[in-house]
Amino acid sequence: MSTGIVYSPECLTYTAPPDTPDRVFKTVEYFRSHGVDDFITPREYDEKYIRAVHTAGYMDRVGTVCKVMATGLECAHIRLSVDSCLTAGELVAEGELENAFVLCRPPGHHAYADAGGGFCYYNNAAVLARYLQKQGFHKVMIVDWDAHHGNGTEAIFYGDPSVLYASVHQSPLYPGTGEMTDTGSGPGEGYTVNVPVPSGTGHDTYMAIFREVLVPIGKSFHPDALVISAGQDSQRDDPVAQLRLCPVSYHMMTERLVHDVCPRTIAVLEGGYQPENNAPAHLAIVSALMGRTNYDTPEFNVEPDYARTAVRQAKEVLAEYW
Numbered sequence: 001m002s003t004g005i006v007y008s009p010e011c012l013t014y015t016a017p018p019d020t021p022d023r024v025f026k027t028v029e030y031f032r033s034h035g036v037d038d039f040i041t042p043r044e045y046d047e048k049y050i051r052a053v054h055t056a057g058y059m060d061r062v063g064t065v066c067k068v069m070a071t072g073l074e075c076a077h078i079r080l081s082v083d084s085c086l087t088a089g090e091l092v093a094e095g096e097l098e099n100a101f102v103l104c105r106p107p108g109h110h111a112y113a114d115a116g117g118g119f120c121y122y123n124n125a126a127v128l129a130r131y132l133q134k135q136g137f138h139k140v141m142i143v144d145w146d147a148h149h150g151n152g153t154e155a156i157f158y159g160d161p162s163v164l165y166a167s168v169h170q171s172p173l174y175p176g177t178g179e180m181t182d183t184g185s186g187p188g189e190g191y192t193v194n195v196p197v198p199s200g201t202g203h204d205t206y207m208a209i210f211r212e213v214l215v216p217i218g219k220s221f222h223p224d225a226l227v228i229s230a231g232q233d234s235q236r237d238d239p240v241a242q243l244r245l246c247p248v249s250y251h252m253m254t255e256r257l258v259h260d261v262c263p264r265t266i267a268v269l270e271g272g273y274q275p276e277n278n279a280p281a282h283l284a285i286v287s288a289l290m291g292r293t294n295y296d297t298p299e300f301n302v303e304p305d306y307a308r309t310a311v312r313q314a315k316e317v318l319a320e321y322w
């Protein structure tokens, strides 16, 4: 079994800044220049998989919104983004792939069951998680390291103990949700994990959060499949956020999740708005999925003193559940 990269050039045919084609195109160029040039073409799927997450009324509205947009974005692009994720899901479920990276746009994690937002229309990660459950992967963990909180994904699974949603995100920042004390509701209480971190947080704090919070909780939850909402706007120098991760950070986070939590991992592209910087981060994720370990330690980076308090506070809040 192997690592698959799902990608279709059709996703490059609209521009909705900052969601530009270069977010994917620069990565494809970079991958090819590094000998990674085997891309899987997305298959097409019935919309019943989207209906498992989104309401019929909202799906009708998405169709209307697309027609009035001046960006060239069409419903076909939104469906392609979902279908790219489902293709990875099907190949992993069939055992043809061990893990996968999905180069898709538009992103999805701000989309609720009945509303979009933040360049997101259908929630790719949520649709994928529900699809994986239908294929027999009963417990799914979603790890979201995009700089922004995945408010849509959180809401979709907030009362559901079969999908553990864990997010590390900059706070304060759009959309303003994701408080540490938001831990789920009803039977889902404890199955939402939020670790908000301040502007300026970088590699060392993220490593501590993974080592001390997310990986232990993941091991305890013991998911059958893992979805990464891989938004690389948490990388240094992104124009819309102020975090300071570097390519090796993404390599190490991916590696820990695959090795320590669940080998059946699918990383789907969310945000990331500095295409030239993001390309090496994307290769770092793929390299970790492939089991390659040749990444150097990051450059020295000074983080705010209070970044570390996020780790301590998260452990205190979550000790009630894990």
Ligand SMILES: [Zn+2]
Pocket (backbone or CB within 6 Å): 146, 147, 148, 231, 233, 270, 271, 272
């Ligand atoms: Zn983002």
